[in-house]
Amino acid sequence: MIEVKDLCKRYEGRTVLDGISAAFGPGEVVALVGPSGGGKSTLLRCLNGLEPFDGGTVRVGDDVLEPGDTRAQGERLWRIRRRVGFVFQQWHLFAHRTALGNVTEAPIHVKGLRREDAIEQGRALLAKVGLSHREAAYPSELSGGEQQRVAIARALAMEPEVLLLDEPTSALDPERVGELVDLLARLRGDGLTLVTVTHEMRFARELASRMLVLHGGRIIEEGPPSRVLASPQHARTRAFLGLDRVAGLPPLGS
Amino acid sequence: MSEPDTSMRELPSRARRPAFLPTCGVALLALTLLSCAAKEAPGLERVRREGVLRWGADAQGGEPYAMEDPDVPGRMRGFEVELAEALARELGVRAQFVQNDWSSLIPSLERGSFDVALNGIEITPARAGRVLFTRPYFVFNLRLLARKDDASVTQLESLKGRRVGTLANSQAWELLLRTGAQAVPYEGVEEPYIDLEQGRVEGVLMDDLIAQRYGQPRPGLRVVGDFGEGYYAIAVRPGEDDLRAALDEALVRIARSGELRAIFRRWGIDSAAQQRMVDWTDAQTREVLSDTSTAHLGWGQLVLFLQASLVTLLVSVGAMALAIPLGVGLALVRLYGPAWAGRLATTYVELFRGTPVLLQLYVLYYGLAGVLRLDALSAAVLGLGLNYAAYEAEVYRAGVLAVPRGQLEAALSLGMPMRLALRRVIMPQAFRVALPGVTNDFIALLKDSSLVSVISVVELTKRMTITAVDVRSWLLPGALCALLYLAMSYPLSRLARRLEARLERG
Numbered sequence: 001m002i003e004v005k006d007l008c009k010r011y012e013g014r015t016v017l018d019g020i021s022a023a024f025g026p027g028e029v030v031a032l033v034g035p036s037g038g039g040k041s042t043l044l045r046c047l048n049g050l051e052p053f054d055g056g057t058v059r060v061g062d063d064v065l066e067p068g069d070t071r072a073q074g075e076r077l078w079r080i081r082r083r084v085g086f087v088f089q090q091w092h093l094f095a096h097r098t099a100l101g102n103v104t105e106a107p108i109h110v111k112g113l114r115r116e117d118a119i120e121q122g123r124a125l126l127a128k129v130g131l132s133h134r135e136a137a138y139p140s141e142l143s144g145g146e147q148q149r150v151a152i153a154r155a156l157a158m159e160p161e162v163l164l165l166d167e168p169t170s171a172l173d174p175e176r177v178g179e180l181v182d183l184l185a186r187l188r189g190d191g192l193t194l195v196t197v198t199h200e201m202r203f204a205r206e207l208a209s210r211m212l213v214l215h216g217g218r219i220i221e222e223g224p225p226s227r228v229l230a231s232p233q234h235a236r237t238r239a240f241l242g243l244d245r246v247a248g249l250p251p252l253g254s
Numbered sequence: 255m256s257e258p259d260t261s262m263r264e265l266p267s268r269a270r271r272p273a274f275l276p277t278c279g280v281a282l283l284a285l286t287l288l289s290c291a292a293k294e295a296p297g298l299e300r301v302r303r304e305g306v307l308r309w310g311a312d313a314q315g316g317e318p319y320a321m322e323d324p325d326v327p328g329r330m331r332g333f334e335v336e337l338a339e340a341l342a343r344e345l346g347v348r349a350q351f352v353q354n355d356w357s358s359l360i361p362s363l364e365r366g367s368f369d370v371a372l373n374g375i376e377i378t379p380a381r382a383g384r385v386l387f388t389r390p391y392f393v394f395n396l397r398l399l400a401r402k403d404d405a406s407v408t409q410l411e412s413l414k415g416r417r418v419g420t421l422a423n424s425q426a427w428e429l430l431l432r433t434g435a436q437a438v439p440y441e442g443v444e445e446p447y448i449d450l451e452q453g454r455v456e457g458v459l460m461d462d463l464i465a466q467r468y469g470q471p472r473p474g475l476r477v478v479g480d481f482g483e484g485y486y487a488i489a490v491r492p493g494e495d496d497l498r499a500a501l502d503e504a505l506v507r508i509a510r511s512g513e514l515r516a517i518f519r520r521w522g523i524d525s526a527a528q529q530r531m532v533d534w535t536d537a538q539t540r541e542v543l544s545d546t547s548t549a550h551l552g553w554g555q556l557v558l559f560l561q562a563s564l565v566t567l568l569v570s571v572g573a574m575a576l577a578i579p580l581g582v583g584l585a586l587v588r589l590y591g592p593a594w595a596g597r598l599a600t601t602y603v604e605l606f607r608g609t610p611v612l613l614q615l616y617v618l619y620y621g622l623a624g625v626l627r628l629d630a631l632s633a634a635v636l637g638l639g640l641n642y643a644a645y646e647a648e649v650y651r652a653g654v655l656a657v658p659r660g661q662l663e664a665a666l667s668l669g670m671p672m673r674l675a676l677r678r679v680i681m682p683q684a685f686r687v688a689l690p691g692v693t694n695d696f697i698a699l700l701k702d703s704s705l706v707s708v709i710s711v712v713e714l715t716k717r718m719t720i721t722a723v724d725v726r727s728w729l730l731p732g733a734l735c736a737l738l739y740l741a742m743s744y745p746l747s748r749l750a751r752r753l754e755a756r757l758e759r760g
Contacts, residue, residue, distance in 0.1 A: 048667055050663055050666065050667060071672070078669045078670075078671060079669075081666065081667055081668065081669040082668075082669035085667070085668075086664075086667035088660060088663070088664060088667075090660060092658070092660035092661055092663060092664035093664070094661065094664065094665075094679055094683075095661065095683060096679075096682050096683050096686065096757075105668070105678060105679075106668035106669065106670065109670070109674055109678055110668060110669045110670055110674070154668070155667075155668070158668055158669060
């Protein structure tokens with residue numbers, strides 16, 4: 001579905017991504033983990049062209065993103081973005097639109113859906129994320145968890161094949177994480193590819209079918225979460241998971 | 255006086271009307287104020303004590319009256335400069351020139367900006383009822399010029415209902431209004447002839463001295479004829495009869511000695527007719543000054559004020575309708591455009607914000623007249639619009655910068671092209687931030703629109719000054735003018751506040 005080849009990115013003389021190659025298949029749920037500055041969020045942002053890169057390619061179906069200014073890649077870039085949804089850490093809901101307005105904006109103006117159809121679809125999506133009763137609320141009137149679910153509905157409204165989530169649990173109350181896991185599990189059931197950056201190992205374990213550990217701009221380890229978390233092969237992974245330093249304590253996030 | 259019944263009561267509304275009761279009160283108040291000012295010192299005594307005769311004139315009136323010496327900047331020359339110096343010499347004092355807009359020479363004289371007004375001021379019944387006039391020093395004719403290619407203008411009457419340029423509140427102005435022509439007021443003597451050549455007016459009626467120098471040399475123009483005679487005299491503040499008497503005596507001496515006509519000869523304006531100034535008698539002075547009148551603010555004036563408000567509103571709304579899209583464009587180019595376009599937009603903003611809008615209006619209307627033939631109203635809308643676009647650009651740029659960066663990323667991540675993201679997501683939010691600034695600018699523009707009177711558009715403030723000169727009072731016309739501005743700006747700020755409140759929710 002998405003294929004990344006030799007992805008490289010330097011930023012202010014520092015190598016952020018150092019030759020990353022990976023593929024994310026249909027219905028797969030992949031967790032990107034690793035220490036801060038390891039390149040997880042940058043990789044995620046490269047996957048739908050929010051961040052330009054210096055080498056390698058990102059392929060989504062038949063469309064290929066190339067190094068350099070993403071803006072210059074026009075149509076191809078827009079097609080990729082329509083197929084790859086993004087849920088931001090801070091959600092970035094359109095502040096001047098209601099919950100329903102946020103969800104219908106892109107279908108109407110990007111896809112050219114009729115307004116009534118977009119509204120019908122938008123209401124169905126808000127129902128799916130459990131926010132039917134909040135459709136007329138503005139972002140400033142919604143709680144963090146509600147805003148996140150609107151953001152997910154907004155991304156789903158474009159009927160993407162892949163959904164990228166940047167630290168979806170970081171701004172949530174711990175008791176809300178479970179609801180998010182349930183919601184994402186349902187989406188996985190619909191055949192959507194999910195790629196999520198996270199620090200929450202429990203979240204990764206419950207949701208992901210595969211885990212990629214990034215460090216220094218490289219993938220240093222990958223495998224099913226149960227295996228990576230239980231017996232990490234790489235010393236850096238062990239250090240990151242805190243297994244070496246503070247033996248005896250349960251892993252982070254459990 | 256060729257038009258002995260030049261009654262200001264008939265002008266400029268051309269309709270009889272009941273005088274407003276308050277006018278009496280205001281006039282009384284004005285008179286009280288004036289008499290207070292006059293009590294300070296009788297004119298002649300003050301002039302002698304200070305050793306200076308301060309005379310008000312407009313250097314923009316140009317040749318041959320009084321103008322800046324092109325060879326010695328700051329020094330004045332002209333036949334009235336020499337006349338003022340001769341008069342001062344006769345009074346045993348020094349002459350000092352005071353610059354003042356021609357159309358407001360009389361009000362400035364009344365408020366005491368100078369001792370006398372001496373600048374081609376014609377004796378009209380309205381002025382004679384308002385200030386003291388000396389005996390005349392020059393006799394002139396009103397001369398009508400038209401375009402050579404326009405054979406339809408054969409006399410004054412052929413201009414009924416058509417646009418004719420002249421100086422506001424002049425004798426020609428009054429004659430035009432009486433004829434039923436649409437009098438277009440100018441501040442300078444060059445501009446009406448430029449506009450006549452450009453076809454923006456269909457005739458120009460001015461004193462022959464002006465027509466000779468500024469109109470007749472233009473190849474496209476022809477003299478239609480002379481219509482009405484008039485006299486220039488020196489205006490003195492009411493109550494300063496002693497100064498007037500002294501000036502009269504001085505004038506007689508200068509005229510009889512031959513000095514007056516010698517001055518005229520030096521400036522090429524002497525003719526046999528001027529001998530009448532030498533032979534002039536006090537009885538003649540009394541006769542030309544016997545016809546006085548005072549206009550009152552009436553319903554006709556009110557209608558003119560309302561019309562002028564409409565012009566103000568039209569110019570402001572038109573200019574803003576131009577400034578907003580242009581400003582948004584400039585702001586977006588500066589923020590998101592290629593570097594060269596951004597620099598161009600920045601230059602535009604600095605250029606239009608950093609130079610006076612008055613200058614821009616002059617350049618647009620007169621300076622570019624050969625290339626860009628705009629009528630006055632279009633030039634006013636365009637000039638103010640281009641100027642305010644620079645301010646709107648900055649207001650919107652601030653608005654866009656206030657929208658969090660994540661909003662743009664969110665829009666892009668949904669597959670929106672840049673333009674769509676700006677239009678649907680960024681600009682609506684930027685507008686919310688910009689709204690108070692835009693409202694502010696619109697109200698400022700409403701008031702700045704008074705500047706377009708320099709390109710002969712009669713808007714509210716110009717109407718007020720014309721009327722104020724007519725009715726000898728600035729208080730009531732001023733209050734009416736202020737009221738009308740408020741009536742336009744206040745609902746606007748209310749509307750903006752309601753809009754802000756509505757946008758606040760999102």
